[in-house]
Amino acid sequence: MVNRDRAVVLGGGMAGLVAAKVLAESFREVLLVDRDTLTGVTDPRRGVPQGAHAHGLLAKGQEVLEGMFPGLTQELADAGIPTGDLGTNLRWYFNGKRLRWASTGLKVVSATRPELEGAVRNRVRALPNVTFLENRSIQDLVVTQDRAQITGVTLDGGEELAADLVVDATGRGSRTPAWLEELGYARPEEEKVKIGLSYTTCHYRLRQNVLGEDMAILCVATPENPRGAFFSRLGDRYLLSLTGMLGDQAPTDPEGHLAFVKSLPVPDIYEAVHDAELLDERVAFRFPASIRRHYEHLDRFPRGLLVVGDALCSFNPVYGQGMTVAALEGLTLRAHLVGGGLPDAKAFFADAAQVIDAPWAMSSGGDLSWPGVEGYRPPEVLMANAYMDRLRVAAQQDGAITGAFMRAAGLIDPVTDLMRPSMAVRVYRNSRPKAVV
Ligand SMILES: Cc1cc2nc3c(=O)[nH]c(=O)nc-3n(C[C@H](O)[C@H](O)[C@H](O)COP(=O)(O)OP(=O)(O)OC[C@H]3O[C@@H](n4cnc5c(N)ncnc54)[C@H](O)[C@@H]3O)c2cc1C
Numbered sequence: 102m103v104n105r106d107r108a109v110v111l112g113g114g115m116a117g118l119v120a121a122k123v124l125a126e127s128f129r130e131v132l133l134v135d136r137d138t139l140t141g142v143t144d145p146r147r148g149v150p151q152g153a154h155a156h157g158l159l160a161k162g163q164e165v166l167e168g169m170f171p172g173l174t175q176e177l178a179d180a181g182i183p184t185g186d187l188g189t190n191l192r193w194y195f196n197g198k199r200l201r202w203a204s205t206g207l208k209v210v211s212a213t214r215p216e217l218e219g220a221v222r223n224r225v226r227a228l229p230n231v232t233f234l235e236n237r238s239i240q241d242l243v244v245t246q247d248r249a250q251i252t253g254v255t256l257d258g259g260e261e262l263a264a265d266l267v268v269d270a271t272g273r274g275s276r277t278p279a280w281l282e283e284l285g286y287a288r289p290e291e292e293k294v295k296i297g298l299s300y301t302t303c304h305y306r307l308r309q310n311v312l313g314e315d316m317a318i319l320c321v322a323t324p325e326n327p328r329g330a331f332f333s334r335l336g337d338r339y340l341l342s343l344t345g346m347l348g349d350q351a352p353t354d355p356e357g358h359l360a361f362v363k364s365l366p367v368p369d370i371y372e373a374v375h376d377a378e379l380l381d382e383r384v385a386f387r388f389p390a391s392i393r394r395h396y397e398h399l400d401r402f403p404r405g406l407l408v409v410g411d412a413l414c415s416f417n418p419v420y421g422q423g424m425t426v427a428a429l430e431g432l433t434l435r436a437h438l439v440g441g442g443l444p445d446a447k448a449f450f451a452d453a454a455q456v457i458d459a460p461w462a463m464s465s466g467g468d469l470s471w472p473g474v475e476g477y478r479p480p481e482v483l484m485a486n487a488y489m490d491r492l493r494v495a496a497q498q499d500g501a502i503t504g505a506f507m508r509a510a511g512l513i514d515p516v517t518d519l520m521r522p523s524m525a526v527r528v529y530r531n532s533r534p535k536a537v538v
Pocket residue numbers: 111112113114115116117134135136137147148149151154155156157158159237238239240270271272273300386388409410411412418419420421422423424425427
């Protein structure tokens with residue numbers, strides 16, 4: 102009989118919290134270790150610097166988190182966080198053109214990353230068999246003499262935590278590849294898409310509510326209009342995250358920043374903020390590359406260790422996939438805990454890879470539509486990108502296409518649904534160049 106006495110989760114971000122929740126269903130005790138203070142934190146924290154920037158939860162992530170933590174969505178709404186429909190309450194723009202309004206029935210909650218993480222964290226902390234070890238830095242893995250089994254971790258100060266299962270959720274800076282190498286295993290092969298992405302974020306108070314019942318203006322960057330913006334209503338404040346690609350970055354000085362806003366293909370954002378009250382410093386963040394680590398390709402892997410979240414795959418953030426994939430990996434972990442044993446790492450990574458495949462294809466494939474992004478473009482990627490360009494043009498006319506696009510981008514429906522003959526006909530009809538008379 103395999104012992105399920107204690108699981109240790111490394112990292113208390115979204116992936117770590119979801120893993121802790123799932124592990125608590127079958128382990129006697131779950132310890133979650135993080136280098137930050139977690140309890141009571143409502144602001145962006147040091148260990149999650151991306152938390153200061155726009156964070157949207159995809160429709161699938163909303164569904165999965167609600168399933169794991171029933172009532173979470175209502176709880177956020179009750180706390181005053183704006184909620185609405187993904188297709189009717191968000192204004193989506195591509196190349197300065199707005200997608201047609203479409204009721205999707207998919208709920209969107211305009212929570213900031215700290216708000217969402219805080220709500221999930223409170224639920225996980227309330228579980229009787231979960232303990233948070235805060236302000237503790239993880240140093241190393243503890244391993245059996247034959248190096249075949251991980252038996253725990255060491256923390257700063259040398260303290261050792263014994264564990265039957267260790268789950269690495271320390272984010273994209275995960276040390277598991279280096280630890281594996283030190284233990285005589287191969288490092289996982291890394292797939293990288295260099296995008297040179299930047300975010301610059303600040304908050305405003307506006308003279309008037311420019312969005313009405315709507316929750317956000319999403320000005321999505323494209324190769325033709327490479328500057329993007331996420332402008333969201335958060336109660337009585339507004340968040341503006343500006344994005345630049347391939348080395349472009351919104352300046353943090355007042356004039357440079359405003360000039361960047363003015364250069365966006367959607368003038369409404371400049372109109373809203375040019376005379377608004379700035380509430381904080383402009384914060385910049387660089388994201389050089391999306392990274393996928395292919396643990397599923399390794400022949401040998403120690404028992405008693407798994408990797409989840411950004412440590413496994415860190416997606417281009419503008420697609421908003423990371424937290425949703427972390428939640429889906431939680432479901433994969435749960436499936437691998439059915440039956441009483443410890444999860445088999447190879448089988449877990451194979452299933453997690455299937456979870457990652459579609460969103461990775463969507464985001465890394467989409468990034469290859471930028472001529473400046475290096476990488477091989479197989480014919481299917483070229484065709485998919487050309488089709489998606491037409492689909493987004495067609496969605497300016499046809500709300501049914503907007504709805505289908507939201508469902509696919511939200512990971513609710515497979516992206517192949519967008520290529521069905523009936524949809525392709527609608528796309529073709531609505532994206533034909535108009536005849537000149
Ligand atoms: C700018 C930006 C915007 C994004 N926007 C979105 C979005 O709109 N939607 C979306 O779904 N995703 C978005 N993401 C991705 C999202 O933030 C992550 O995918 C998601 O948070 C899952 O991350 P994680 O929990 O694996 O890692 P993280 O959130 O990075 O958490 C890792 C945790 O591990 C801890 N840690 C690390 N090392 C140690 C150590 N040695 N000892 C102790 N603790 C340690 C850290 O303190 C931290 O708490 C965005 C990312 C960026 C960069």
